[in-house]
Amino acid sequence: MSQEVDVAIIGAGLAGLSAALTVGRLGHSTLVMTDGVPGGELIKIEKIDGVPGHAEGVPGYDLCPITQEQAEEVGATFMDSPATAIVADGDKWRGTSEEGDVLARSLIIATGTSMAKLGIPGEDRFEGKGVSECASCDAPLLRGKTAVVAGGGDSAMQEALVLADHLDKVIMVTPGDVLTGQAKYREAIEENPKIEIRYNAVPTEILGEDSVSHIKLKEVASGAEEDIEADAIFVFIGLVPNTSLVAGLVTLDETGRIEVDASMRAAAKGICAAGNVRRGSPHRAAGAMGDAAAAAVAIDRYLATGTWRNS
Ligand SMILES: Cc1cc2nc3c(=O)[nH]c(=O)nc-3n(C[C@H](O)[C@H](O)[C@H](O)COP(=O)(O)OP(=O)(O)OC[C@H]3O[C@@H](n4cnc5c(N)ncnc54)[C@H](O)[C@@H]3O)c2cc1C
Structure with missing residues (x-):
């Protein structure tokens, strides 16, 4: 089975879920490839601190499903099967998984980090x-x-x-x-x-x-x-970025995180990164949300103009 969308999002932590929400609101078809229950690091957190508007903290098991519902309301779809490879396919990108392939005009990599x-x-x-x-x-x-x-x-x-x-x-x-x-x-x-x-x-x-x-x-x-x-x-001794999927496609920094510009655009045309996986991430929930919005807007411009960074 192969599906075709404007934007494939790899990873359904807070960055991936927030990106799906903004991409959907911008009117593009999007599919999120997930690895287990959406929510990533925060799904089991009792109290996420430092999220604007939640002075007492907000449970991750509330915030993440709510964000997923919002994304689904604007058309985002989810495939519960982790991406096993990403390859170029003409001017598009193909994500493969055990459940099938996704062919997308652009990608947002939001695969986060794993605990060291x-x-x-x-x-x-x-x-x-x-x-x-x-x-x-x-x-x-x-x-x-x-x-x-x-x-x-x-x-x-x-x-x-x-x-x-x-x-x-x-x-x-x-x-x-x-x-x-x-x-x-x-x-x-x-x-x-x-x-x-x-x-x-x-x-x-x-x-x-x-x-x-x-x-x-x-x-x-x-x-x-x-x-x-x-x-x-x-x-809780540190984080290892989940970037093996894209190691040959984009530029990684010395810690293995994806190099991006201020709009979250990576070195390869049509690929953005958001959240913990990108270079310089503040490793905060609010940062993941902000990255996601920036990446979605950059992808929106790319889909409209076909231009990327200096191209
Ligand atoms: C214990 C702990 C407490 C924290 N508390 C706070 C807090 O109070 N306030 C705060 O602001 N921040 C907090 N953080 C930081 C916050 O969790 C992160 O900044 C944020 O969740 C990062 O989101 P993310 O989507 O980038 O990554 P993640 O949450 O890591 O999500 C990435 C997702 O991608 C999936 N994935 C990986 N590879 C693939 C693949 N090949 N295909 C499909 N999916 C894939 C992963 O399984 C995961 O579900 C905390 C972190 C930890 C560990």
């Missing part, structure tokens, strides 16, 4: 048995217990605060000597009696029988190791 892994013994073995990336999913199951949070940036702090609402103790482990990211989170962490911070330390092994029981920590400077008791470990 620690790459230590026990991480794969205990996945789903104490190793997690979702505090709001697992915190209620860990009531009264102890968890380690690996990482010291915004996501780590935000998720540590969610865990502290349910658990007895949360131990943040960060290789640096400060927590980085938003001051509001730092202050809340430092004031929370349930959260302990281990600076200049890294987890080196996850231990247990059927599920996690201990985490081995190493002090960075001295190399000294100790096993601390913990029922779970949540890993």
Whole structure:
């Protein structure tokens, strides 16, 4: 089966959903290729902070489906099958998937980022048995217990605060000597009696029988190791861009993110990028929405004029 549209959007996180909404409003046919439930990183987030108009935060499991509904109302369609390849086909682009192909005059790449892994013994073995990336999913199951949070940036702090609402103790482990990211989170962490911070330390092994029981920590400077008791470990140590699909088609920066101009146009004619996947992304929900609007407008101009960047 092959479908033909003006715009194919790859990825249905907040950037892809917002792009579908604006592309649809601009009157173009669009199909979104998704990898699982639309919503990406934010679908399980209890409280997205910093979204204008939502002073108390907005749940990701509300915002993302609402955005999808809005996009569908203006004609966007969804194919629940991840893109497995993208190739040029004449002056169009063909996205392939197990469910069929999409032939599109233009593309918006919104494949986001994946969570970096620690790459230590026990991480794969205990996945789903104490190793997690979702505090709001697992915190209620860990009531009264102890968890380690690996990482010291915004996501780590935000998720540590969610865990502290349910658990007895949360131990943040960060290789640096400060927590980085938003001051509001730092202050809340430092004031929370349930959260302990281990600076200049890294987890080196996850231990247990059927599920996690201990985490081995190493002090960075001295190399000294100790096993601390913990029922779970949540890993928020960085992001890896999902750009393998387009690696040969567009220019990537040194981190693997897609190079774009101020209108979100990539190096290849007709391809824009939006959200976490593009170079210089602020990694914020509002940023994903803004990128999506810019990309949709750039595509609209391209479809009308056929010109691209300096062409
Ligand atoms: C724990 C955590 C908490 C956060 N909290 C906040 C917050 O409070 N406030 C805030 O502003 N920001 C927050 N962020 C950041 C925010 O989530 C991101 O900036 C934003 O969601 C990025 O959206 P995106 O659409 O670019 O990427 P993603 O959400 O990563 O979505 C990309 C989607 O593309 C899919 N995909 C990948 N490859 C393919 C393929 N080949 N075919 C089809 N689909 C594919 C992925 O599976 C995914 O569903 C948080 C992030 C994390 C991790």
